[in-house]
Amino acid sequence: MTETVLETDGLTKRFGKLTAVDDVSLSVADGEFRSVIGPNGAGKTTTFNLITGALSPSAGVVRFKGEDITDVAPHERVGRGLGRSFQITNVFGGLTVRENVRLAAQSVHSDDINPGEALFRDKNGFDEIAEQTGTVLEQIGLQDRADEHAEALAYGDQRRLELGLVLATDPDLVMLDEPTAGMSSEETQATMNLIDEVLSDRSLMLIEHDIDLVMRVSDRITVLTRGEELASGTPDEIANNEDVRDAYLGGVRE
């Protein structure tokens, strides 16, 4: 049995009378590619936000690498190795591609920078950060466009940069919120290849509604409906699960 990287215990989020996430207990093993699927309003994004810290739960616990992080601030979770991407591309549009990646790399090293350096030393004069920036740029294939402004990139390239930002923070677990939203099938394929290529040595948690995609790439899948966990298992198990077929797949998949 491999180690558990992420665990939620009785995770619940209520907005007034609506219970968006209801007693969800997940456990993601180290190195696993986990996907969370479910129809609209199933609580996928809320679950995602509870794990990254964008929302705080009404009840329940989030454990990351064995530590309780329920009350840990989002930026601190990133520092501990919990990275995330955004559904709507969220990069620093007015800064160069290189600066985008460099900022993410700098965040990992900010403990090594003393206050004097932080205020006065040239941001490009830190060898480790520069090196990591270069590596990530190469991995996401944007080294030739490194000096362009992020907002000048095509949509697909912005998504790549988005992944690059996550990658540069050197996470143990990466939370991906619909990374292929709005992409053509070629772009989707390219992005999934990229994820496979650059993030394969990390644990992944993918929030997605494209079932075919999820079936293809995941180690395990969790299905949510109305905020509750309906089933968890391998793609095969999920595909053959009666409840899931009734509730979500609606008999479309034979």
Place this chain on the structure above:
Amino acid sequence: MVAADFIEQLLNGLTLGMVYVLLAAGLSVIFGVMDVINFSHGELFALGAYFSLSIIAPFGAGTGFWIAIVVAPVAVGLIGAAIERTTVRPLYGRDPLYHILLTFGLVLVINDGIRLIWGTQQRQLAVPEYLSRPVSILGVQVSVYNYFMIVFAALLAVVTWYLLNRTKYGMIIRAGSQDREMVRNVGIDIDQYYTLVFGVGAALAAVAGIVLGGYQNVNTGMGNSVIIPAFVVVVLGGLGSFRGAVFGGLLVGVVQTLMRAYNGSVVATVGDVTLSVPNLEGLTVYLLMIAVLLVKPQGLFGTRGEESESEGEILVGGYGGVLADSTRVRLGGIAVVALALAPLAILFMGDQYYLVVLNEILIWAIFALSLDIVMGYAGLVPLGHTMFYGVGAYTAALVMLHYSQSVFVVLLGAILICAVLAWIVGSLSIRVSGVYFAMITLAFAELLYSAVFKFDFTGGSDGLLGFEAFLGFGTIGASLSNIEFGLLGYELGQQFVFYYLALLIAVLSLLFARRMMNAPFGSVLQSIRESEERAEFIGYDVNRYKRRAFVISGGMAGLAGGLLAVSPSTVIISPDQTLNWIHSGEVIVIALFGGMGTLYGPMIGSGVFFGAEEFLSSYTDQWRLIIGTMFILFVLFVPRGIVSIPSLVAQRLETANNADGPVDMDEPEVRSDD
């Protein structure tokens, strides 16, 4: 008769409160529906009173007053509608900051227009004789006019409430103030209603101006004196909430009046302990406002969540300029050399007054630069930045009076005290964002402004005087006023010495800020400006970075204030000269005028602002009107500031050559890394 006295004061409070209700209702609904922070609301209020003066004059008080109270608000309403159509409308979708700048320009224009037409003398607005008579009810004696004001304003408030709650138009406007996007989505063109809302808001303000004008008097400062309390009311009640405006207005009116009436008086004596009302007149409402903002940022009756705020982009004098990096550095060098030689030119011309102007420009250049660090780089818009300028000046003066005259000690003291103040204010206010942050810093600044009037050690309303700076440490050096030496037969005095000191500090400040923005700390600030959420999720403690930027900015503003106190042209440090909210507005105007997010832009802005002021004021008394008009044109057509003009021109030429149609004004940008 203690009870009767109390009721009398309560009535006075309600009377004033009603004026605030009328003012705040418009202000609040305008903000709620359009996200416009309308600083010119106070001037529209004044305009109502001035129109009435002119209307009453030919008819006499008896009938004229009643004609005025109908006609003047309609006239002001029409002006308000025209203002919305021509100036506010093009700015929807931009950051509320631009409305501040625009309406600040309108304040200058309208106020100067009033001076031009009606003069600066205080006037009395004639009310019918039967209204001004005192009347005694149950031993409580106040003027009939008090009752008239309360009843009339209450009537108007009820009518407004009815229109908002019981008519179709009102429903749409209220829905718009809850969630504009949703209203659009259900197929209603909410934009059509903006002119109406702005016009009615202006008309209500005008009514308030007339009734208050009849109660007190009519003067050119009346708009200025009510606008900040009106903002307090709006924030207390909740931005966009009509109920909140009514409640907040009455609360502020009553609290202000009671605190003034019972200021320091003894409430009860229990044994040896004397309980008295604390001497907090003027401070109470701001303390109240800060408390409410900290506990319930959306105000007492506010329903809008912070997340529903759709803030447009702040247009910085960004990147992609037409000048190469090396050209910029060379231009900067040339500018410094030119500034270093300027005094010699002034010497030959023989008019040392220009040196005084240059000194003011340098001080404000540092002040504007300090603002740019938080506004142009960290995306925080403080409406109370002058608190640091003022506290820096006061600290410097106090250090000189009581501790040391050494310029270095004095300036260091100003920087440190302001940095500490910024840390305290920042810790409390950075957790609220956007407009709420702007408002809470405004409240802190007003709190300090009111506080310096209270204390003996700050010299009350007179301010501090009798201090002098000493250039050096201990006994080595010379007092600024003793410095006089000859060069080529010309006499050089303290103004020269101070000029070079200020120039040196200004250049060092710019280099410091530039260095910081190219270092890890500054790079994170820029990422926060680009996307706060993203910065958080690559692992940065956004609030901590903002707070630190605020501390650095506060320290630098304190340095500017300290320099003001050290300056040989400064004889007195007074509350109005340093802590009045107008200066917070001015420094934002200067930073935007020059070009935010460029460091050197705001410094250029300072030069152009004070240069234009000097130049214009030597030709005309209406220079504020011209400068105000300039701001309005700038915010409409050159939102990225003076520094964006080269690329704007370049783009124009290019477009003209390509015959590609009109240029989008928002496009041109210049490099930020210089």
